[in-house]
Amino acid sequence: MNEKALKVLEFNKIKDKIAEYAVTETARSFITELSPYDNFHKVEKKLLETYEAFNLINKKGSPPFEGFFDVTEALKRAEKAGVLNASQLLRIGNAMKCSRKLKDFVARKESEEAFPTIEDICDSILPLRNLEDKIFKAIISEEEISDHASSTLYNIRRSLKEKNSSVRDKITSLVRSNSKYLQDNLFTVRGDRYVLPVRSEYKSAVPGLVHDQSSSGATLFIEPMSLVNLNNEIKELMLKEKAEIERILEELSMEIYNNITPVKNNTWILYELDFIFAKAKYANELNCEMPSISREGNIDLIEARHPLLDQSKVVPCSVYLGKDNNSLIITGPNTGGKTVTLKTVGLLHIMALSGVLIPVKKNSTIGYFNEVFADIGDEQSIEQSLSTFSSHMTNIVNIINSANEDSLVLLDELGAGTDPTEGAALAVAILEFLRKKQSKILATTHYSELKAYALRTSGVENASVEFDVETLRPTYRLLIGIPGKSNAFEISKRLGLPEYIIESSKELIADETLKFEDLIQSLQEKSIKAENDARLAKSLRLEADKIKEKLQVKLSGIDKIRENAQLEAKREAKNILREAKAEADEILKNIRELERMGYSSEARQKLEEERRKIKSNLDKIEVSEFNINKEEGKPLKEIFPGKTAFLSKLNQKVVILTSPDSKGEVQVQAGIMKINVKAKDLTESSDKEEVKSRSKKKINLNLKSTPTSIDLRGMDSEEAIYNTDKYLDEAYMAGLNEATVIHGKGTGVLRKAIQNMLKTHPHVKSYRLGEYGEGGDGVTVVILK
Known part of the structure; x- marks a missing residue:
């Protein structure tokens, strides 16, 4: 691509903005070198990478790049078997941890959407948990090695602590006994050795080694002879500590050298993902799409x-x-x-x-x-x-x-x-x-x-x-x-140019030119009107499609609730019948026992007859109970708007709104919904009053078990929205006034998605974040209509 076009069209400014979202300098250098690809398939692939990263951010939040720094120089040194310092080792450890967490972040669960291009990139990451653990166990920060980096270091530092304690006790005693010779009643350290600030005129009164003097020469810093051996021991321990730390760093550096190929591979994949996600974050900021x-x-x-x-x-x-x-x-x-x-x-x-x-x-x-x-x-x-x-x-x-x-x-x-x-x-x-x-x-x-x-x-x-x-x-x-x-004429006129000058100007222009300009104006007006009408029609059509889709989903939900209620009622009835039969058998068993104890066979025969009667009556009840919805009502004699009828599919009364069309369908009002049904499915409503009442009881029994909250944690945005919409339908049908949606705090992506859905939900009157004791920002409390 020619550089002139890139400059004139200000592509460098776009790259600068994208670079602000990158974590590492290496990823920023990728962005700086970015230019149009010269291969059609590569363009498709790179766009798809960015689009998948864009969707990942919207579904799962920001990728886990925390603690990841550029480690290019450290890897170059490690590749040559050089010894790395604590800061370099810690950054490589963080890079390995970050690569492992990113692999887990991208990994897809069964119910989640696939991101094949990004997943393919992350498949090449080789988790090095053992290396991570060794680094983090040994190094606390960029300037501090842990006591537990090795048992030798632990013993050295414990001994050093004991020696320091002993020497402090000793020198504190010397401060008290030599206070009259000291500039101040305290001790200090010079060159890792404990010393006393002795006034120069009393230097012979405190025998020892002079390590330093004040700028004025009035104070000499003397190491008392009684402390020399203790200070020597402390110095020796400090040298051992330094040598052990160098050994630990060398050992960890060798671990990285031995794993240099996967370490480099993981790091360069991180750089590539940093580059891709920087583009995705920029796209998210501008609400972009993939063309x-x-x-x-x-x-x-x-x-x-x-x-x-x-x-x-x-x-x-x-x-x-x-x-x-x-x-x-x-x-x-x-x-x-x-x-x-x-x-x-x-x-x-x-x-x-x-x-x-x-x-x-x-x-x-x-x-x-x-x-x-x-x-x-x-x-x-x-x-x-x-x-x-x-x-x-x-x-x-x-x-x-x-x-x-x-x-x-x-x-x-x-x-x-x-x-x-x-x-x-x-x-x-x-x-x-x-x-x-x-x-x-x-x-x-x-x-x-x-x-x-x-x-x-x-x-x-x-x-x-x-x-x-x-x-x-x-x-x-x-x-x-x-x-x-x-x-020009219209603008000049509105700016105050006299009409006669404008008319004179028009006379100087050929009639064909004026007609051409007038034709253009007419076409513009018609085009604008047509475009506005088309835009309005499209908007109305989309709105109608959305309403239709919502109603279809809700109708499907009501059918499912009705079926579940009927199944639940049947299960409960079967349990009651089973228990009644079991009780009758138990009674008969007891009677047989009594017979053996002296009752006659005639009494037993009568009891058997009674048991058969009980069983027969229970069977009749069971048949009646489960065929109640199969009763056929009387067909409608006439159909006209405003007439009340019974719709067996919904098991409820409906109001007819239209006359039958050419397909034999009519529109009816069923509760809050308007739906189209076959006219032949409608029957007279009077015969179904009792059935409707009985069925309604069953439905209410089922809906009373609807919980007052739903937990969405762990779901992605699409799954959470689907489950919340379904739950709100059930809560509304159950007559709940208030419901709690638990989405957790996290990155806030899930909370934002749920609250955007609640804004337009037909059952929602209002909503708010939870208060103290309710779950705070981790829940949204919904007030239902």
Whole structure:
């Protein structure tokens, strides 16, 4: 990719923003070197990597890069069998720990969504838990080795502690006995040896070794002779401690050397994942999407936003090119957004071709191009003595010589900077040449000749940026298919230019030109109205689809609840019958025992008859109980809106809302729902009153067991939303006024997803975070309607 286009389209600024999300310098260097890939499959792979990382962040939160630092230099030293210091060893240990945790983070559970590309990368990570444990057992911090790094070090430090205690006791005693000779009644340390601050005039009164003196010479720091042996022992122990620490560091360094291949492999995978997740975090910040890629160079950007502009204020633009038209000529007023449109299209292509997600809506498409050429902005060069026109022409000559069918060419104000007639003719000739080379072209212009060229040339489409003459401000919306109308007369009129001057100006313009401009205005108005109507219709259709989907889910849920209630009632009835039969058998058994004790066989025969009667009656009850829902009601004699009927599928009364249609279906009101059912499934409601009452009791019995809370911890966002929606339906049907959703604190991703769902849930009146004693930020309390 040519460097000029990358510079003009400000791709370096995008890379700087992505680099802010990287953890290590190595990953930042990857981002600095980032540029469009020259292979179609590589672009697809890199985009997919970033998209999977983007979804992982949204489902599981931030990846566990905590404690990971760049260890490139340490690994170079370890590879040569060099001894590493405590800081380098600790950082390598943290890198191994981080690689293991990242592998666990990406690993998929049975119910979770797959992320095959990222999983493939993490599959190459080899956990080195044994190496981790050795490093963390031996090293506490970058400057401290643990006492338990080895038994030798532990014994040395214990002895050192005892010797220090002894020498402090001894020197404290010497301070007291020699206080009259001392500058201060205290002791100090010089060169790791305990000394007394003796006044210089009394140096002979305190025999010992002089280690130092004060700057004034008034104080000598003397090591008393009685302490020399103790201090020597302490010094010897300190040397042993240092030697043991060096041995431990050497041993750990050798462990890394022996595992250098997996250690390096794990570390470089971490660098790669750091690079990928930095792109994903940036995409998450801008609410980006992954576009599809067209080998043929087709472009379809839906509500594209320039990533360097304020995302809360930028006006999205939709651009399509390549299927029927290879060139797009954009016209409109200055500051209307023409140049921003060119830069948006160019920059988003460079980003996507570099494996970066782009700020567009779903189902957007970018074209795969080997080159993106851009001639945008003021190219005047004082150093090279080139005018604006000359600079533009120099750049355009390079584009003409290099562009082909795999190129995207962006030309801003083509032909400007010279005589309008000659400039327009040059612009048309340049566009026609590039069109014949089958390059994809986006060009902006003020020339009417280019509007006419686009209207009469196959494969060239007009577009314009909308301008509001009422407010004299651009709307920054792109209208494809309509050339821009010159607004000079309207703007001048609103700014106070006299009407007679405007009329005089119009007389100087040919009638055909005025008619052409009026036609453009009419087309613009119709296009805007049609676009608004289409947008509104699409919005209403999507809303209707969502409502329909929700109702279908709820109807399915109610059917399931009803079936569960019936099954539960049947199970309870069977248990009652089983217990009754068992009790009757027990009674008969007892009677037989009594008979053996003296009762007659005639009495036994009577009891057997009674038992058979009990069994017969119980069987009848059982048959009646389980066939109650199979009773067929009387068919409806007539069907009309407002009539009450009974729907056996829901086991409840419904109100008919419409007459039967051509399919024999009617719309009915069932509780809070409106559903379509077959007219033949409806029966007279009077015969079902008792059944409905009895069935309702069964359902209520089942729903009373609905819990007052649901625990979502451990679930991903999609699973949690599904289970919460299902639970709220059951809680609502059970008549609960309040329910608690337990999502845990964590990264807050799960809490945010649940609360976004609660905002639009039909059963939710309000919700709040838990208070002290309720679970705090780890729960959301839902008030039901």
